Amino acid sequence: MNATKQPRAGACTKISVRGGLVLTFLLILFAAFAGASQDGAARHFKKQCAGCHGEDGSGSGSTPALRGLAAEEAQAALLGYRERTREGSRKAIMERVVKNLSDEEIKALADHVAGL
């Protein structure tokens, strides 16, 4: 009885050690990914948004400034344009800009906007 239990306990320990290693690895990957997506958002903003809103988000002419928006406000606005539920006299412009963005891209862009 004991003889059969022993190896099982050993196997269990091995699995949990390996699980810990896998978890650590995943956390490192996640951290790297999170960092990369912030970089990605900054680049994305420069390429796709700065032309109208300005690199520092100060807006220009009839384009509203983004500076001072909280991440939640920017995210809600972008989601609203994507889902076509947000009103605005020039909403068609933004609907075109965000229509192919994923939730993650919108979140990353909103975080970037909040940091402008």
Ligand code: HEC
């Ligand atoms: C072609 C010009 C143009 C581009 C490119 C553009 N925007 Fe806009 N954006 C506008 C205009 C115009 C509005 C106002 C739309 C309206 O009337 O609702 C606006 C509105 C917004 C708003 C809402 C602001 C508020 O206070 O209500 C956010 C947030 C925003 N844009 C973010 C972005 C992001 C992020 C990008 C890049 C992915 C981007 N915009 C690209 C022109 C542009």
